[in-house]
Amino acid sequence: MFILNNYDTVPLYKQLYRQIREQVLSGKLPAHAKLPSVRDLAAELSTSRNTVEGAYQELYAEGYIYSRQRSGYFVSALDHDVVPQPPSREPRRQARPPQPNLPTYRYNFHPARLDPSSFPAALWRTCFLECLRECSAELSHYGDPQGDWGLRSNIQQYLERSRGVLCEPDQIVICAGLQQGLEILAHLLQDSHSSVAVEDPGYHLPRSVFRNNSFHVVPVAVGPSGMDLEQLRTGDSTIAYVTPSHQLPMGYVMPIANRLNLIDWAQSGGNLIIEDDYDSELRYHGKPIPSLQGLRPDGNIVYMGTFSKILSPALRLSYMVLPRSLLAPFHANYDDYFSTVSLLEQKTMAKFMEQGCWERHVRRMRIIYKRKHDALLQAVEHYFSNKVTVVGQGAGLHVVLQLHEENAGETEILRRAAHKGINLFPFSATCATGGSVSTILLLGFGGMNAAEIEQGIKLLSELCF
Numbered sequence: 001m002f003i004l005n006n007y008d009t010v011p012l013y014k015q016l017y018r019q020i021r022e023q024v025l026s027g028k029l030p031a032h033a034k035l036p037s038v039r040d041l042a043a044e045l046s047t048s049r050n051t052v053e054g055a056y057q058e059l060y061a062e063g064y065i066y067s068r069q070r071s072g073y074f075v076s077a078l079d080h081d082v083v084p085q086p087p088s089r090e091p092r093r094q095a096r097p098p099q100p101n102l103p104t105y106r107y108n109f110h111p112a113r114l115d116p117s118s119f120p121a122a123l124w125r126t127c128f129l130e131c132l133r134e135c136s137a138e139l140s141h142y143g144d145p146q147g148d149w150g151l152r153s154n155i156q157q158y159l160e161r162s163r164g165v166l167c168e169p170d171q172i173v174i175c176a177g178l179q180q181g182l183e184i185l186a187h188l189l190q191d192s193h194s195s196v197a198v199e200d201p202g203y204h205l206p207r208s209v210f211r212n213n214s215f216h217v218v219p220v221a222v223g224p225s226g227m228d229l230e231q232l233r234t235g236d237s238t239i240a241y242v243t244p245s246h247q248l249p250m251g252y253v254m255p256i257a258n259r260l261n262l263i264d265w266a267q268s269g270g271n272l273i274i275e276d277d278y279d280s281e282l283r284y285h286g287k288p289i290p291s292l293q294g295l296r297p298d299g300n301i302v303y304m305g306t307f308s309k310i311l312s313p314a315l316r317l318s319y320m321v322l323p324r325s326l327l328a329p330f331h332a333n334y335d336d337y338f339s340t341v342s343l344l345e346q347k348t349m350a351k352f353m354e355q356g357c358w359e360r361h362v363r364r365m366r367i368i369y370k371r372k373h374d375a376l377l378q379a380v381e382h383y384f385s386n387k388v389t390v391v392g393q394g395a396g397l398h399v400v401l402q403l404h405e406e407n408a409g410e411t412e413i414l415r416r417a418a419h420k421g422i423n424l425f426p427f428s429a430t431c432a433t434g435g436s437v438s439t440i441l442l443l444g445f446g447g448m449n450a451a452e453i454e455q456g457i458k459l460l461s462e463l464c465f
C-alpha cells in the first residue's frame, strides 16, 4: 500500500520511489517479488503512468529492482545484513551555529589581537567594488597559481621601498598565511634538507609545520643578538627559521654583525635562511631595520611577510619571496595547483596598495599602536615599578615582562588572571625546550584601548606576587 500526497513539495514519482525503496530495504517487499504493472499501480493510486514509470526507472537504475522481458519488474535480492537502516522520518532539526564557547575577557593581553575598530572597511569596500567592476570577467578563471601578478608587483615595490628587499615579482608567491608558505617550503626542501633550526623561545607554528613534514626540528637558544650562531654552526641543521628584525617573543633585533654571520653560514654551507618579517611595519622609535634579504638579495634567503598584523589576520593574505634557486622546483611542484587565496581579495589588496591606501594605513596603525604601547609601558612602570624588567619594547604588538623573584609563577598567575577576567598567552608555549627559569609574561596590547590597558596592568600587578 503506497500513499501519494498531492500537496507535498516532493514530486509524486519521488514519493513513490522512496516508499518502494524503503519496503525493499526493510525486506517487506521480498527478493524476486513481482511489482504491480505500471498501468495497474497507476490506476490503484489514481495517478499518471508517468509517475509510476518515473519511480520504477529510478529504482531500476539504482539496482533496487530488475526487469524481465514481457514479465515486468521484480525486487532485487539484497544482503539485508549490509543494508543501511532507512533514515528516520523525523524532520531534521535546524542546525544552529555553535555558540561561541570562548570566555570573554575584560582585559585581553593575547599578543595576536589587533585594534578591533581599525580595519579600513570603507576604503576596502571601495577597492573591492572597483575590482568587481573592472575584473569581473577574470572571475571566471582560477587565476595564477603563484598569485595575482598585479598584487605581486605592488608587494615587490613596497618591499623594496620599505624593507630593502630586492626581488622581482616572479619570485613572489602569494600565500594564505605563514603556515601555507612554510608547508610549500617544506615540500620544496624535503629532498635536500632534513633538519631545521628554530628559535627557542620562538613562534610555535614553524616547529609544528616542519615536524608534520618529517623534518628534525632543532631548537637553538635566542639571546639579545638573536639566534645563537655558535650553537647553529655546531648543529647539523641546514635550514634556519629566524625573526631577525623583531624576535618573537623576546623582541630582540639581530645586530648587523650577526646578520652577516648568519648569511655567511648560509652561503658557505649551502644552507638556507627563512626570514620571517611578520611585523616589521610596527617600529615606534628610530628607523625600520632593513631586511636580511636586502643584505644578500642573491643569497639563500626566503623572505616571508604578512598582512595579518597591520590589516587583518582574517583575510589570510601573506607572501614569500623565493630565492631564484627555488623557482624551478616551485614551478615543477606547484604549477598544477590553484591559488588558495581568493582572486577578488588579491585584486582588492593590489588596488589598496596601488592607490596608496596601504602605506597611509600603515602610518595610521603605527600611531595607534605606539599610543597603546606607550600606555602599556607607563602602566607597567607605575604599577610594577622595580619588580619587573621590560624586554623587547619599541616595536610590534607585545612586550615581555621578566618578573623578579618572589612571584607566583606562570601557572598560578595565569589561573589568578583568568579568575579576574584577564587573558594572558603563556610565555611557556613559545619555549621549545622546558620553560624559562624566571617567570616571563607576554603582554599583547593591540586589542585594548589605553584605559583598558592601564586597568588591566593594575589588576595584573596585584596578582603576580
Ligand SMILES: Cc1ncc(COP(=O)(O)O)c(C=O)c1O
Binding pocket: 112, 176, 177, 178, 179, 203, 243, 248, 276, 278, 305, 306, 307, 308, 313, 317, 318
Ligand atoms: C612570528 C610570526 N610570524 C608570522 C605571523 C603571521 O602569520 P599569518 O600570516 O599566518 O597570519 C605571526 C602571527 O602571529 C607570527 O607571530
